Each structure stands twice: as C-alpha cells, then as structure tokens.
Amino acid sequence: MTLSFSNIDFAYPGQATPILRNFSLTAETGDIIALQGASGSGKTTLFRLLLGFEKPTNGTITLDGKELVNEELFQFRNRTAWLPQDLDLGEGSLEEVFFYLFDFKNNKHKKPSKEKAYEIFEFLGLKDTQWNTGFRSLSTGQRQRIGIALCYFLDKEVLLLDEPTSALDEASKEKVKELLFDKNKIILSASHDPWWTTRCNKIVKINSPVV
Amino acid sequence: MNTIIDISWLQLALGLLILVIPIYILRRFKTKLIGSTVIAVVRMIVQLIFVGYYLEYLFKYDNPWVNLGWILIMVLVADFSTIDRSELKRDKGLLVSIFIATFLGVFIIDLFFLQFVIQLPNIMEAQYLIPITGMILGNCLRGNVIGINDFYYNLYRHQERYRFFMASGATKSEGLFPFFRSALIKSINPTLAAMATIGLVSLPGMMTGQMLSGSSPLIAIKYQIMIMIAIFAGTLLSVYLGIKFSLNVGFDRQNNFRTTILKKEKE
Numbered sequence: 475m476t477l478s479f480s481n482i483d484f485a486y487p488g489q490a491t492p493i494l495r496n497f498s499l500t501a502e503t504g505d506i507i508a509l510q511g512a513s514g515s516g517k518t519t520l521f522r523l524l525l526g527f528e529k530p531t532n533g534t535i536t537l538d539g540k541e542l543v544n545e546e547l548f549q550f551r552n553r554t555a556w557l558p559q560d561l562d563l564g565e566g567s568l569e570e571v572f573f574y575l576f577d578f579k580n581n582k583h584k585k586p587s588k589e590k591a592y593e594i595f596e597f598l599g600l601k602d603t604q605w606n607t608g609f610r611s612l613s614t615g616q617r618q619r620i621g622i623a624l625c626y627f628l629d630k631e632v633l634l635l636d637e638p639t640s641a642l643d644e645a646s647k648e649k650v651k652e653l654l655f656d657k658n659k660i661i662l663s664a665s666h667d668p669w670w671t672t673r674c675n676k677i678v679k680i681n682s683p684v685v
Numbered sequence: 686m687n688t689i690i691d692i693s694w695l696q697l698a699l700g701l702l703i704l705v706i707p708i709y710i711l712r713r714f715k716t717k718l719i720g721s722t723v724i725a726v727v728r729m730i731v732q733l734i735f736v737g738y739y740l741e742y743l744f745k746y747d748n749p750w751v752n753l754g755w756i757l758i759m760v761l762v763a764d765f766s767t768i769d770r771s772e773l774k775r776d777k778g779l780l781v782s783i784f785i786a787t788f789l790g791v792f793i794i795d796l797f798f799l800q801f802v803i804q805l806p807n808i809m810e811a812q813y814l815i816p817i818t819g820m821i822l823g824n825c826l827r828g829n830v831i832g833i834n835d836f837y838y839n840l841y842r843h844q845e846r847y848r849f850f851m852a853s854g855a856t857k858s859e860g861l862f863p864f865f866r867s868a869l870i871k872s873i874n875p876t877l878a879a880m881a882t883i884g885l886v887s888l889p890g891m892m893t894g895q896m897l898s899g900s901s902p903l904i905a906i907k908y909q910i911m912i913m914i915a916i917f918a919g920t921l922l923s924v925y926l927g928i929k930f931s932l933n934v935g936f937d938r939q940n941n942f943r944t945t946i947l948k949k950e951k952e
Contacts, residue, residue, distance in 0.1 A: 525852045526939045547939055556852040564846050564863050580854035
C-alpha cells in the first residue's frame, strides 16, 4: 500500500496565508512516520485532508495511485483508524460509546468481548475505569487510552495518531508502542514528544520534508 | 346539550380589557415585552379574523380542490416557518425537503384517521379535514423546529465526533445515528409530556371547543384521544422525514456536513 501527498497547498477559508505549501509525502506499508512541526504548522490538517474533511487547494492525495475522492475516499475511511487529540465519543456510558463503533457494518466482525476489551484497558492503565462511567466524565488521559484501545481493536491498515502520547507516562507510552506498532500498517503520527518520534522509523518535518 | 352562545364584537373587545393585568406586570418588572405583546395580540386577532372569514368560505363551498389548496398553503407557511425558526438558511433544497416531509407527515396521518378511523364518506370534507390538519400541522411545526434545529446545531457543535465516526468506517447513517436519535427524542418530548398530563392539568383546546359548541364530553374525549395519537404519530413522522430528506442538502458528496446551511455558523 502506498499513500501519497503530492504538492499539497491548503489554506483554511478566510485565511490569507496557506497552512501547507507544496507539501509532498509518500508512505508505504511498514512506515511509522512522525510528523514534526511547530503548533499550527499543519500536522492535524494533514490528517483532515487525508480523511477528506478538507479539500486541498492544489495537489492530490492518492492511495496506490488512485485519488482519494468519492468511492475511493469512502473505502479509505474504512481502512483507517484515527486517534484525534481530544477524543469525543459522545454522551453515554463508556460501554455504550466504546461498543457503538463495533455496531458499524464495517466493524462488526472486529467487536471484542467485554473481557478482552477490559484486558486491554487494564494493560493501558485503566484499572479503575468502570464500564458504566460516563464517557464525558473521563479525564483527557483516560479518553486517550480508550482511543488507543479502539485503534488496536479496529485493527485497520492505516493508523492516524494525533499526539498519541501527550497525556501518558513513559511506561504507558511503551505499552502503546507495543500495541500499535505493526509492520503491516502505515502509521502516521503527529507528535511533539521526542520519546515517540525517536521510535518512529521516519521523521517528516512539515514545510520541509526530509524523508 | 345547549348550543353555544355567540360573542358579539363588543363583548370580544371587552374581553381584551383583561390584558391590563399582564401588561401591568410586564411594565412593573421592566421586561420590555409590552411592544411584543401588543404586536402579538394584534397579529393574533388579524390572523384569526382572516382565517375565520376564509374558513366560512371553505366550509360553505366545501370544494375538495380549494380545501387541498388551503392545506398546501398551510404546509408552505409551516415550511418557511420551520426553516426560519430552526435557524437554517432558506436554501431551495431545504425548503423542498421540509415541504415534502411536512406534507407527507400530515397527509399520511390525515388519510389514516379520516378514511380508516372516522370513515368519512368524503375525506376532503372541510369540516373535518381543515381543523384536524391544522391541529396536526401546528404540532408538526413545533416538533420540526425542535428536531431539525437540534439535529443540525448538535451536529455543528460536535462535528469532530461525526468525523471520528466517519473516519472509523461508519456509513453516513451510522455516523449520524446518535444525532438523529437526540433530535427525535427532543422533538417528541413535549408531546409525550402533554399526553401524560392531559385531562389532569389541562383541558385541550379542541375538546374544549367541541364541548362549548354543544358536543357531549364523551364524543369530545374520543376525538381528543384520536387527535393526540395523530399529533404524536404525525410529529415523529414529519421530523423523521424532514431530517432524512434534508440530508441530501446538508452534506456534500464526501459526506461532510455543509455548515453553510446554518444561519449562525459561530454559535
């Protein structure tokens, strides 16, 4: 699988200065990429462009040579797992919102048992988290761990991780790496954390790619 | 049963004198609502006088086409009102979607009750069709405003959640399911509350009107039960259809939410 950003320009509506200018990147299966750049340099924007939530002003994004639009985009979204910076799964208990993602037709076959899910929660340091706890009442760190567990169980070919270790201690970071690093995937991560970036196998600096 | 005593225009004007009390209270607390109250009262009087004369004509001639035309006008007014009060822009596609949804909501319920329940020889008979449609439509409008506003503004506030679902393999329907559910619950709650307390804390307008015009309370309650069921079913149906039909306008080809349909993009 080859994912390519080719000469991407992008500016948010109403902004005169583009956030991305002539950005290119190629990622292949097995790549674990750390996107580096200052806050506001466009790391999260790259994920949004890739997922089709925003449209590049210029340039194309392709998967195996096919542009990610319409049907190709829908299929791509089904092959990704995304960990946003602040995961919002909505109202309801942890059990309701966690398993809702496995009610989707495309994810049904990946639904873990409650025991297996909790095993991973415990592994990620969520021992005191109860299934009936309201998702909204969880801390940022707890929500981040839930998101990581979701990425693990969804087991998609492309992982998009936005600051995956921002609220974690070093022991937990090691566990995240153990759970998610997989040579059969493309992993794109945006991170300010040197611990994380040194463990990725490629580093891309936004605005001046040095792959 | 006695027939109803007519009220003369002079007596009606006398009735307006009671407004002195609410106006005094509004003034005393400096609510700045006196102007709005006067406008609302004048509008109510003018609109009802207009409708009264128009309905006299409708009932007298009782022409099915004229009756249908009147219903279409009512649906059209409800359509604009739904869009405006839901804080959406008057987009052509939205107007058409909500119009069809509202019309179908009212039409299906009307057909069921007038044809199969009351078994009218002619379901287009003005005496039944107009007031029952008006009752259902008024409530559909309220439900639509609450439901459609909640659906689109809730989605706007929680776009990242919808996007997360879409990025996790959801179809559009799956991604929108929690928003749809919330909108349906919010739109139907007032009707549920009204059904649960009816007769205990309030005597509804239709039943009161029937009894005032000489109907037996037992006939009046049967009509009231029927109309409450019709309102409940009609409201839920038109909110469901309104959201469903408007989805084509509210989302682009990549299933992204078009926030440009909202009047207040920055809430």
